[in-house]
Amino acid sequence: MSSIRTIGFIGYGAMASLMGRNLIQAGHDVVAYTPSGRSNGAEADVPMLASPRLVAEKSDAIILCVPNDEAENRTLHGEDGLLAGLRHSQLVLDTSTVSPEQADHLAALLKERGVAVLDTPMSGSTPEAEKGALIMLVGGPEDTVERARPILDCIGRITIHAGPAGSAARLKLVVNGIMGGTLNIIAEGIAYGLASGVERDVLFDALQELAVISPHHKRKIGMGQERNFPSQFPTRLMSKDMGLLLEAGRRCGVPMHGMAAASQNLAFSSRHHADDDYSALIAQMEQNIANR
Structure with missing residues (x-):
């Protein structure tokens, strides 16, 4: 030691x-x-x-x-x-x-x-x-x-x-932005699939087989399928990180339209699922289409 x-x-x-x-x-x-x-x-x-x-x-x-x-x-x-x-x-x-x-x-x-x-x-x-x-x-x-x-x-x-100092803080925002942005795309895709009539378990099971979805996000899809969101990464913290990324991008003059949309959806999800895992965005999207 x-x-x-x-x-x-x-x-x-x-x-x-x-x-x-x-x-x-x-x-x-x-x-x-x-x-x-x-x-x-x-x-x-x-x-x-x-x-x-x-x-x-x-x-x-x-x-x-x-x-x-x-x-x-x-x-x-x-x-x-x-x-x-x-x-x-x-x-x-x-x-x-x-x-x-x-x-x-x-x-x-x-x-x-x-x-x-x-x-x-x-x-x-x-x-x-x-x-x-x-x-x-x-x-x-x-x-x-x-x-x-x-x-x-x-x-x-x-x-x-x-x-040098500060480099990892910047890299972390890239990593978390990709996580949050990708989860938002998955949640939107699931919402469309359900609204269009695809059987729920068929939809979730199919997504688990796709190579284009990361192991991390497959874990989140599994939470969505079970409607159970143990707080591995709370929504309130992911929402905070997306806000940090958007502000950092603004300072650098980098447009982040996709990240901005994800940030808005995660902020809304945080109103209802602040301490649930950020994958609760899937449930929030599912609830949104159920209320239509």
């Missing part, structure tokens, strides 16, 4: 708690902070500390896993914030899906303090997190990537070094 013994989490929800379990199995000690003092709605199986500052003070490396820019900034500042407890040369990995501007801001902020930081958003949902099979997207200096590799190898099956 590396010299990194204790790993502290800021945010310890569904994904982070599974990553933490794999790190513990690899011999690391894990501590965590959440505003509620709880993990994923339940009592945590690791020590829950009272502030981000305490997590920084008691850890060799810190993993951020929070839902958005605002949540991340709330954990950073103030006398009990993460910045108040960080030490020179400490290591911070930000696995959150945040805006490119937030990733750039965090990198600059920690560089000023002599703290090593990587943006390390992951591709994968809870099944991959449980198996330690996430794809880790990493932005930052090569030497910092190598320093973090023992952690990355515990929680992911592959690490993709996307480039």
Whole structure:
């Protein structure tokens, strides 16, 4: 094992708690902070500390896993914030899906303090997190990537070094945009098939056989067929990520008409299925045609 013994989490929800379990199995000690003092709605199986500052003070490396820019900034500042407890040369990995501007801001902020930081958003949902099979997207200096590799190898099956700081945050929006955009196309196709009279199970079973549909989306189609949407990736977070992508595309002058349509449908689905898996968009489309 590396010299990194204790790993502290800021945010310890569904994904982070599974990553933490794999790190513990690899011999690391894990501590965590959440505003509620709880993990994923339940009592945590690791020590829950009272502030981000305490997590920084008691850890060799810190993993951020929070839902958005605002949540991340709330954990950073103030006398009990993460910045108040960080030490020179400490290591911070930000696995959150945040805006490119937030990733750039965090990198600059920690560089000023002599703290090593990587943006390390992951591709994968809870099944991959449980198996330690996430794809880790990493932005930052090569030497910092190598320093973090023992952690990355515990929680992911592959690490993709996307480039300098902020690169992985940008790549993650591409990945999630393709996921959300493709799911929207599938949901629209299913809605047409059902409205036109194709028998429901025939339709869903046929889609499971097609090579053009990814294994990830076949899993989502299966949820749609069963009308059961365990929250592997909540709709509210996918909707948030689509919004981040559209704003980032606007800043770059890139038209994203298809992504915009998907974003609108996912935003509507989030009103009814915020904490369900984002594949609940299939159910929302099915409900829409049933009401006509």
